[in-house]
Amino acid sequence: MHSIKDKTGAPPGTIVYSGELHTDKVKITLIEYNETQLIEKEYFNIEDCINNFDPTMVKWINVDGVHDVALIEKIGKQFDIHPLTLEDIANTNQRPKFEDYDSYLVSIMKMIYYDGELHSEQLSVVLMEGMVISFQEAHGGDAFDIIRTRIRMGKGRIRKMGADYLAYALIDAVVDCYFAILEKIGDRIEYLEDGLIADPNKETMQQLHNMKREMIFVRKAVWPMRELINNLERSETELIKPSTDIYLRDLHDHAVRVIDTVETYRDLLSGMMDIYLSSVSNRMNEIMKVLTIITTLFVPVTFIAGVYGMNFDYMPELRSRYGYAILWVIMLSIILSLLFYFRKKKWL
Numbered sequence: 001m002h003s004i005k006d007k008t009g010a011p012p013g014t015i016v017y018s019g020e021l022h023t024d025k026v027k028i029t030l031i032e033y034n035e036t037q038l039i040e041k042e043y044f045n046i047e048d049c050i051n052n053f054d055p056t057m058v059k060w061i062n063v064d065g066v067h068d069v070a071l072i073e074k075i076g077k078q079f080d081i082h083p084l085t086l087e088d089i090a091n092t093n094q095r096p097k098f099e100d101y102d103s104y105l106v107s108i109m110k111m112i113y114y115d116g117e118l119h120s121e122q123l124s125v126v127l128m129e130g131m132v133i134s135f136q137e138a139h140g141g142d143a144f145d146i147i148r149t150r151i152r153m154g155k156g157r158i159r160k161m162g163a164d165y166l167a168y169a170l171i172d173a174v175v176d177c178y179f180a181i182l183e184k185i186g187d188r189i190e191y192l193e194d195g196l197i198a199d200p201n202k203e204t205m206q207q208l209h210n211m212k213r214e215m216i217f218v219r220k221a222v223w224p225m226r227e228l229i230n231n232l233e234r235s236e237t238e239l240i241k242p243s244t245d246i247y248l249r250d251l252h253d254h255a256v257r258v259i260d261t262v263e264t265y266r267d268l269l270s271g272m273m274d275i276y277l278s279s280v281s282n283r284m285n286e287i288m289k290v291l292t293i294i295t296t297l298f299v300p301v302t303f304i305a306g307v308y309g310m311n312f313d314y315m316p317e318l319r320s321r322y323g324y325a326i327l328w329v330i331m332l333s334i335i336l337s338l339l340f341y342f343r344k345k346k347w348l
Helices: 046-051 069-079 083-090 145-153 163-198 202-234 242-307 323-344
Strands: 027-033 038-043 058-064 097-100 105-114 118-128 131-136
Touching (some): 058 069, 097 202, 118 202, 145 163, 163 202, 202 242
């Protein structure tokens, strides 16, 4: 993994890849479509991709991998993308954000996927006139597969709309992934809550701690999306047609719902942590109560046994024929009296 220190001292716009090390070749997919036609091809260099453009169709260029800095620079030159934008695309630690340039809009976000544990992948969507260019950090979990299927099948209105609707659909697919992830997290919280009530233990505490870290991870990716979509919705650019505005408003509502769910789950986990600590404390109190009662029962008995265990020659009771039995009666009476008293006070 490249460190952010590699950029220290570099001028603004210097493209440095900061993600996991990859050696595979970057794949470029071109999808061109209109209401009646669809063309889908794969390339490994941007020049071949551009030479096959059909100016009458909506174009979607998907770059699968951002570790090839030279390729990103070529794409930037071909489509006049600002170096600062290219820098953000290659920096996989970039906070989700939206920026409005003269000739294009760029939205950078995090896609979350689950394969036993949570992972995130940076996605960048650049909207231009009649074209969308998307950059995917890796291919661990692809939120765009459902959009490709809709385009191929001609379902919905995506083939009838322009590039602005395509950009909206891509961002909406990312937000839908958040709902799927939160549903899985919700099921795990419910299962954990049942175990917490039935039998809280160290393993439960570890699971709670891991889930709290996961929710911080999710919140870090999800929270900026409301600002991103809000800025996209309020943008005065001509690249977004009025017919798409209503969908952006709906997308904003979805983002707010996701954030509300994240905050609810965080509060639930905090409450479960308090329940766990209270359960452990109550269990300790119960143990201490039992030990205290046992100690209280045997203190007077121990005192009596200690008195008559002293080695004095002149103790009147030592030569009593019934002294041993009498002491047992006295000690048992004390124990039973204390038990009756504790019961009456509802300490037992």
